[in-house]
Amino acid sequence: MKKFTSVSDVENLQEIIKKALEIKANPLTETEKGKGKTIGLVFLNSSLRTRLSSQIAAQNLGLNVLTLNAAQEAWNLEFADGAVMNGDTVEHIKDAIEVLNQYCDIIAVRCFAGMKNKEDDVNESILSQFEQHAKVPVISLESATRHPLQSLADCITITENWKKDHKPKVVLTWAPHIKPIAQAVGNSFAEWMQEMDVDFVIANPEGYDLDKSFTKDVQVIHDQDEALKDADFIYVKNWSSFDDYAAMPEVKGEWMLTNEKLSHTNDGKVMHCLPVRRNVELSDEVMDGGHSIIYQQAKNRIFSAQAVFSEILDNIK
Amino acid sequence: MKKFTSVSDVENLQEIIKKALEIKANPLTETEKGKGKTIGLVFLNSSLRTRLSSQIAAQNLGLNVLTLNAAQEAWNLEFADGAVMNGDTVEHIKDAIEVLNQYCDIIAVRCFAGMKNKEDDVNESILSQFEQHAKVPVISLESATRHPLQSLADCITITENWKKDHKPKVVLTWAPHIKPIAQAVGNSFAEWMQEMDVDFVIANPEGYDLDKSFTKDVQVIHDQDEALKDADFIYVKNWSSFDDYAAMPEVKGEWMLTNEKLSHTNDGKVMHCLPVRRNVELSDEVMDGGHSIIYQQAKNRIFSAQAVFSEILDNIK
Amino acid sequence: MKKFTSVSDVENLQEIIKKALEIKANPLTETEKGKGKTIGLVFLNSSLRTRLSSQIAAQNLGLNVLTLNAAQEAWNLEFADGAVMNGDTVEHIKDAIEVLNQYCDIIAVRCFAGMKNKEDDVNESILSQFEQHAKVPVISLESATRHPLQSLADCITITENWKKDHKPKVVLTWAPHIKPIAQAVGNSFAEWMQEMDVDFVIANPEGYDLDKSFTKDVQVIHDQDEALKDADFIYVKNWSSFDDYAAMPEVKGEWMLTNEKLSHTNDGKVMHCLPVRRNVELSDEVMDGGHSIIYQQAKNRIFSAQAVFSEILDNIK
Numbered sequence: 046m047k048k049f050t051s052v053s054d055v056e057n058l059q060e061i062i063k064k065a066l067e068i069k070a071n072p073l074t075e076t077e078k079g080k081g082k083t084i085g086l087v088f089l090n091s092s093l094r095t096r097l098s099s100q101i102a103a104q105n106l107g108l109n110v111l112t113l114n115a116a117q118e119a120w121n122l123e124f125a126d127g128a129v130m131n132g133d134t135v136e137h138i139k140d141a142i143e144v145l146n147q148y149c150d151i152i153a154v155r156c157f158a159g160m161k162n163k164e165d166d167v168n169e170s171i172l173s174q175f176e177q178h179a180k181v182p183v184i185s186l187e188s189a190t191r192h193p194l195q196s197l198a199d200c201i202t203i204t205e206n207w208k209k210d211h212k213p214k215v216v217l218t219w220a221p222h223i224k225p226i227a228q229a230v231g232n233s234f235a236e237w238m239q240e241m242d243v244d245f246v247i248a249n250p251e252g253y254d255l256d257k258s259f260t261k262d263v264q265v266i267h268d269q270d271e272a273l274k275d276a277d278f279i280y281v282k283n284w285s286s287f288d289d290y291a292a293m294p295e296v297k298g299e300w301m302l303t304n305e306k307l308s309h310t311n312d313g314k315v316m317h318c319l320p321v322r323r324n325v326e327l328s329d330e331v332m333d334g335g336h337s338i339i340y341q342q343a344k345n346r347i348f349s350a351q352a353v354f355s356e357i358l359d360n361i362k
Numbered sequence: 363m364k365k366f367t368s369v370s371d372v373e374n375l376q377e378i379i380k381k382a383l384e385i386k387a388n389p390l391t392e393t394e395k396g397k398g399k400t401i402g403l404v405f406l407n408s409s410l411r412t413r414l415s416s417q418i419a420a421q422n423l424g425l426n427v428l429t430l431n432a433a434q435e436a437w438n439l440e441f442a443d444g445a446v447m448n449g450d451t452v453e454h455i456k457d458a459i460e461v462l463n464q465y466c467d468i469i470a471v472r473c474f475a476g477m478k479n480k481e482d483d484v485n486e487s488i489l490s491q492f493e494q495h496a497k498v499p500v501i502s503l504e505s506a507t508r509h510p511l512q513s514l515a516d517c518i519t520i521t522e523n524w525k526k527d528h529k530p531k532v533v534l535t536w537a538p539h540i541k542p543i544a545q546a547v548g549n550s551f552a553e554w555m556q557e558m559d560v561d562f563v564i565a566n567p568e569g570y571d572l573d574k575s576f577t578k579d580v581q582v583i584h585d586q587d588e589a590l591k592d593a594d595f596i597y598v599k600n601w602s603s604f605d606d607y608a609a610m611p612e613v614k615g616e617w618m619l620t621n622e623k624l625s626h627t628n629d630g631k632v633m634h635c636l637p638v639r640r641n642v643e644l645s646d647e648v649m650d651g652g653h654s655i656i657y658q659q660a661k662n663r664i665f666s667a668q669a670v671f672s673e674i675l676d677n678i679k
Numbered sequence: 680m681k682k683f684t685s686v687s688d689v690e691n692l693q694e695i696i697k698k699a700l701e702i703k704a705n706p707l708t709e710t711e712k713g714k715g716k717t718i719g720l721v722f723l724n725s726s727l728r729t730r731l732s733s734q735i736a737a738q739n740l741g742l743n744v745l746t747l748n749a750a751q752e753a754w755n756l757e758f759a760d761g762a763v764m765n766g767d768t769v770e771h772i773k774d775a776i777e778v779l780n781q782y783c784d785i786i787a788v789r790c791f792a793g794m795k796n797k798e799d800d801v802n803e804s805i806l807s808q809f810e811q812h813a814k815v816p817v818i819s820l821e822s823a824t825r826h827p828l829q830s831l832a833d834c835i836t837i838t839e840n841w842k843k844d845h846k847p848k849v850v851l852t853w854a855p856h857i858k859p860i861a862q863a864v865g866n867s868f869a870e871w872m873q874e875m876d877v878d879f880v881i882a883n884p885e886g887y888d889l890d891k892s893f894t895k896d897v898q899v900i901h902d903q904d905e906a907l908k909d910a911d912f913i914y915v916k917n918w919s920s921f922d923d924y925a926a927m928p929e930v931k932g933e934w935m936l937t938n939e940k941l942s943h944t945n946d947g948k949v950m951h952c953l954p955v956r957r958n959v960e961l962s963d964e965v966m967d968g969g970h971s972i973i974y975q976q977a978k979n980r981i982f983s984a985q986a987v988f989s990e991i992l993d994n995i996k
Contacts, residue, residue, distance in 0.1 A: 073398055081707055083735060093436035093458065097428050097465050101400060104426050109738050111731050114435060118748060119727035120954050129958040131857045136954030140966070140973075141727065144953065147978035148731050223448045319461065320437050320453030324446040332457070339457075344464035390715055410753035410775065414745050414782050418717060421743050431752060540765045636778065637754050637770030641763040649774070656774075661781035 046356035050172060050185040051193055051236065058200065058240045065201050065345070065352035072105045072351065078358050079108030085149035086112045086186065089122075089171065090157045094319060094346050095186045095194065099153060102350035106358065111149065115141070124170060138171065142178040150361055151182050151354070158189035158227040163290035166190065166227070167256070182357045190259070192230045195318050196237040198349035202342045203241065203278055206314055212244050213277035214311065218269055219249035220326035221300050222283035225291040230318050231284045232259035239263065248272030249284075252294035256287050269300055276310040281317045281327050302327040307336055314338045363673035367489060367502040368510055368553065375517065375557045382518050382662070382669035389422045389668065395675050396425030402466035403429045403503065406439075406488065407474040411636060411663050412503045412511065416470060419667035423675065428466065432458070441487060455488065459495040467678055468671070469496050472503035475544040480607035483507065483544070484573070499674045507576075509547045512635050513554035515666035519659045520558065520595055523631055529561050530594035531628065535586055536566035537643035538617050539600035542608040547635050548601045549576035556580065565589030566601075569611035573604050586617055593627040598634045598644050619644040624653055631655045680990035684806060684819040685827055685870065692834065692874045699835050699979070699986035706739045706985065712992050713742030719783035720746045720820065723756075723805065724791045728953060728980050729820045729828065733787060736984035740992065745783065749775070758804060772805065776812040784995055785988070786813050789820035792861040797924035800824065800861070801890070816991045824890070826864045829952050830871035832983035836976045837875065837912055840948055846878050847911035848945065852903055853883035854960035855934050856917035859925040864952050865918045866893040873897065882906030883918075886928035890921045903934055910944040915951045915961050936961040941970055948972045 048054055055061055068074075084103050088096065096112070103110045113119060122141060123134035130137065145152050156171035169176075172188040185193055207213050217234055231247075236259050238245040246264045247255065254265055266272040273279060281302050286292040301324070307313060315327070315337045323329055331337060365371055372378055385391075401420050405413065413429070420427045430436060439458060440451035447454065462469050473488035486493075489505040502510055524530050534551055548564075553576050555562040563581045564572065571582055583589040590596060598619050603609040618641070624630060632644070632654045640646055648654060682688055689695055702708075718737050722730065730746070737744045747753060756775060757768035764771065779786050790805035803810075806822040819827055841847050851868055865881075870893050872879040880898045881889065888899055900906040907913060915936050920926040935958070941947060949961070949971045957963055965971060 083738075085731070088435070091436055093430070093432075093453070094461055096435065097402070097430065097461075100428055101426070101465060104400075109735070111734055113727070113731065115727075117434060117751060118722070118730065119725055123957070127958070127963060130956040131959050135956070136727070137957050140953060140955065140957075143974045144728055144731075144977045147974055148735060148981065319457060321457065322447040322452070323440070323454050323457075324444070325448050329444060340460045340464055343461045347465065405752070408753055410747070410749075410770070411778055413752065414719070414747065414778075417745055418743070418782060421717075434751060636774060638774065639764040639769070640757070640771050640774075641761070642765050646761060657777045657781055660778045664782065 046353065047360055048176070048183045049193060049353045049357065050176065050183060050188065051191050052196065052240055061197065061352050061356065062201050062204050065197070065348040066205070068351050069348040075355060076105065076107045078355060079103065079106040082150040082358070082361065083109040083111060083148065084151040084153060084354065085145050086110060087145065087152065087154045088112070088114050089116065090155050092155055092186065094343050095155060098346035099186065099350050101347050102354055105351055106354055108354065124174065138174050139178050142175055146180045149181055151184060151357055152179050153184040153186050155186035156188050158229060160225050160227060160285070160291045182360065184353060184357065187229055189227065190229055191233040192318065193233055194346065194349050194353065195230060196233040197353065198342055198345040199234060199280070199316060200237055200241055201345045201349060202316065202338055203243070206338055212242060214275055215243045215245045215278040215280065216272050216276040217247045217280045217282065218272060218302065219253050219300060220281045220283045220302060221296065222322060222325060225285035225293055226283045228255055228284040228287055230282050231255050234280055235260045235263060246272055250296040250300065252286055252289065253284065254287065255284065270306070270309065273306055273310050276313040279310060279313045279315050281315060283326055301325065302331050304328065304330045304334065307331060316342055319343055363670065364677055365493070365500045366510060366670045366674065367493065367500060367505065368508050369513065369557055378514065378669050378673065379518050379521050382514070382665040383522070385668045386665040392672060393422065393424045395672060396420065396423040399467040399675070399678065400426040400428060400465065401468040401470060401671065402462050403427060404462070404469065404471040405429070405431050406433065407472050409472055409503065411660050412472060415663035416503065416667050418664050419671055422668055423671055425671065441491065455491050456495050459492055463497045466498055468499050468501060468674055470501040470503050473505050475506035475546060477542050477544060477602070477608045499677065501670060501674065504546055506544065507546055508550040508553070509635065510550055511663065511666050511670065512547060513550040514670065515659055515662040516551060516597070516633060517554055517558055518662045518666060519633065519655055520560070523655055529559060531561045531592055532595040532597065533589050533593040534564045534597045534599065535589060535619065536570055536617060537598045537600045537619060538613065539639060539642060542602035542610055543600045545572055545601040545604055547599050548572050551597055552577045552580055563589055567613040567617065569603055569606065570601065571604065572601065586615070587623070587626065590623055590627050593630040596627060596630045596632050598632060600643055618642065619648050621645065621647045621651065624648060633659055636660055680987065681994055682810070682817045683827060683987045683991065684810065684817060684822065685825050686830065686874055695831065695986050695990065696835050696838050699831070699982040700839070702985045703982040709989060710739065710741045712989060713737065713740040716784040716992070716995065717743040717745060717782065718785040718787060718988065719779050720744060721779070721786065721788045722746070722748050723750065724789050726789055726820065728977050729789060732980035733820065733984050735981050736988055739985055740988055742988065758808065772808050773812050776809055780814045783815055785816050785818060785991055787818040787820050790822050792823035792863060794859050794861060794919070794925045816994065818987060818991065821863055823861065824863055825867040826952065827867055828980065828983050828987065829864060830867040831987065832976055832979040833868060833914070833950060834871055834875055835979045835983060836950065836972055837877070840972055846876060848878045848909055849912040849914065850906050850910040851881045851914045851916065852906060852936065853887055853934060854915045854917045854936060855930065856956060856959060859919035859927055860917045862889055862918040862921055864916050865889050868914055869894045869897060880906055884930040884934065886920055886923065887918065888921065889918065904940070904943060907940055907944050910947040913944060913947045913949050915949060917960055935959065936965050938962065938964045938968065941965060950976055953977055
């Protein structure tokens with residue numbers, strides 16, 4: 046693996062899931078693999094799971110870890126090519142990346158969508174600069190349009206929880222929120238599910254369809270109850286409108302996941318990438334109930350990261 | 363030791379003081395003990411000594427350390443059970459703790475009193491959630507009502523500095539401050555001194571008596587000069603009113619510790635947990651004079667933490 | 680080496696440059712040297728290169744690293760001797776340093792000029808407290824008037840890039856900026872160049888002459904074009920007025936370094952300490968062109984730090 050910013054960087058999804066589960070069973074078999082090498086974890090945004098799980102994964106591989114909270118600890122970054130930097134920005138992202146090239150063997154970066162300019166977000170205005178200027182492998186810790194380490198952890202979690210012999214029905218369902226949230230987790234989960242041997246559908250209100258370039262031919266249902274019927278896995282996530290970018294068009298009906306709604310599924314397991322707004326996206330009873338595999342998902346972030354870092358290290362001399 | 367949030371978690375105080383002093387004499391005898399294990403240091407508040415000494419202690423034991431400045435690096439936390447999270451809070455503390463359970467073998471947390479709602483603080487509204495939801499040992503890095511790693515360091519420091527054959531007289535004296543400060547250090551020191559073989563009294567102005575559930579039968583004197591007489595150790599600390607919670611009732615007389623006041627003690631050693639407001643809580647001449655053992659106290663924070671972490675590790679498979 | 684706050688702490692500049700280049704060729708030959716020892720990296724200001732390169736250097740030497748973002752993670756510091764601390768400051772720098780003495784074998788600190796009070800900055804009001812109160816070696820990570828780890832990296836970079844047999848002509852040229860910037864990098868580079876076997880001149884607009892105590896007899900030219908003529912190395916850096924402290928007197932002519940200006944040099948290499956304001960201090964075409972050795976300079980920060988830390992460790996039992 047040369048970089049990891051989307052599912053297309055994975056040669057064989059089943060292989061890497063298998064590898065991650067082997068790591069989970071025995072996380073300390075490659076403690077020398079990263080010796081003398083450095084991974085830079087660059088956070089342009091908040092992070093709990095990604096921050097901690099990436100550090101654990103790197104430590105398990107013997108990597109040195111440099112964590113940089115870019116805005117608070119370093120300098121206000123300029124992102125525009127050709128900018129005359131006579132304003133508030135102190136360092137160009139290009140120069141920061143070139144310096145990281147000098148210091149790191151792997152650069153991992155979290156750069157959320159700005160949710161202001163659709164074109165900037167769709168074009169991955171920040172991650173694309175890392176992909177363009179980095180001379181070492183780049184790993185996405187969530188970008189404007191994707192969250193691939195999360196999606197790999199999701200695939201691992203579904204694999205662990207599926208022992209039956211029919212294809213599982215997986216539903217990605219939109220959930221309410223109070224402010225405009227990026228589509229990254231939804232996009233990414235949709236992309237990865239299309240590579241898994243599952244029956245996958247998306248449920249969201251009208252006006253909230255995800256970008257077709259991620260969902261492709263996946264069935265999109267605007268009636269949550271219909272979509273949830275017989276679901277084996279229910280992935281709960283909010284996102285704002287893609288078409289009317291970052292808008293929150295009015296929603297008809299109740300979309301918060303509750304036990305009542307869950308009762309129409311096939312004893313479905315509930316997933317969420319966290320953080321979750323309790324009693325807004327899903328109810329306390331769902332979050333704390335026996336159907337949730339959400340914390341297991343969080344734990345699998347370690348093994349998702351470790352499998353990816355390990356495969357990246359295979360490609361570094 | 364299964365957890366460490368108050369003196370009641372210590373089976374044998376003299377034993378752990380002895381252990382801490384052995385660690386101080388030779389800090390690197392257990393560098394393999396924590397190998398492959400992870401301690402999460404979660405800071406909901408500022409920290410210098412606790413932050414650094416905990417990191418050193420963990421490193422000395424071979425533990426992996428994850429440090430999380432929760433507010434700045436992760437998400438704004440919700441603390442209320444059953445909250446409909448449609449406001450500013452992004453992640454429920456319960457979920458953050460459950461995730462930390464997945465990532466850490468030990469969770470250490472700093473969560474100061476809010477000083478707004480007495481009941482919340484008395485009930486340890488935050489630490490209690492860690493105690494309830496953590497599935498791994500919890501260590502307090504100072505909570506609303508106690509600062510036990512500090513108190514253990516205080517006991518170590520008194521032990522080191524006491525070679526005479528009479529019981530030392532230890533005075534915890536209130537000191538002035540400019541804003542409402544929690545009672546945690548005072549409460550905690552009072553609790554621990556009751557377990558030590560010392561004569562212990564508390565001096566504070568009227569209106570500033572600490573919570574009786576911590577001070578129990580300890581003599582409280584409202585005249586500082588009287589209390590300081592023949593003192594062997596003088597612990598200086600401000601706190602706001604407990605009865606009229608977080609208020610700062612008017613104080614008669616001078617309470618800042620000065621050399622003049624010190625001259626009435628038995629060549630008393632001066633202690634403070636730091637940070638200290640110079641020339642408000644105590645004078646420069648005291649802080650910089652030969653009676654202060656305050657920096658030694660700060661150093662002993664390492665060995666207090668290391669003794670506790672080590673005993674906690676004894677209970678983890 | 681007992682401390683490292685200016686060029687005068689270096690016994691033999693050519694020796695330490697040689698050592699740094701050996702480290703660059705093979706950075707992991709002393710991985711046991713710092714074992715069991717701790718370096719505290721204290722940041723009172725933002726940092727990218729210094730932060731990361733110091734961590735890498737310390738790790739390469741087996742040192743434990745404690746990083747403290749003092750303002751955000753610890754307490755608001757008081758700097759005035761004798762202050763009655765009844766205001767916003769919570770901990771005196773003296774006490775913070777005394778605590779660091781207890782925790783660290785080496786203290787490294789970044790403390791920029793405040794740019795408000797000339798006397799404070801000239802007297803290194805913060806660094807001087809570290810030099811006075813630290814009982815362990817102090818390393819400057821940039822102070823009010825100097826940036827010696829940068830200057831050493833600059834010397835390493837010039838050495839690497841100079842294979843001809845005449846003395847190189849090195850020009851330190853002022854560059855435009857939008858706000859008052861400290862003189863530290865300029866002062867420091869001037870000091871170190873006087874110890875190198877180079878022909879060194881400074882170009883800056885009238886009103887922008889650096890403090891004579893750093894530049895001494897170095898020729899200062901107020902015409903950039905004249906100064907750049909036949910230059911082999913061009914160091915670009917802004918600073919505000921020293922005489923009219925922190926003022927930005929009006930500047931005649933264009934001072935931003937461009938390819939056109941570069942064409943009058945002797946195929947000159949361009950240097951900058953970063954962060955750089957593109958198209959203000961120098962043009963994109965210079966930054967991204969073949970004459971820039973700026974990223975190499977950034978990389979050499981690792982080896983500058985590692986050489987210094989290593990020499991400091993030689994003096995610690």
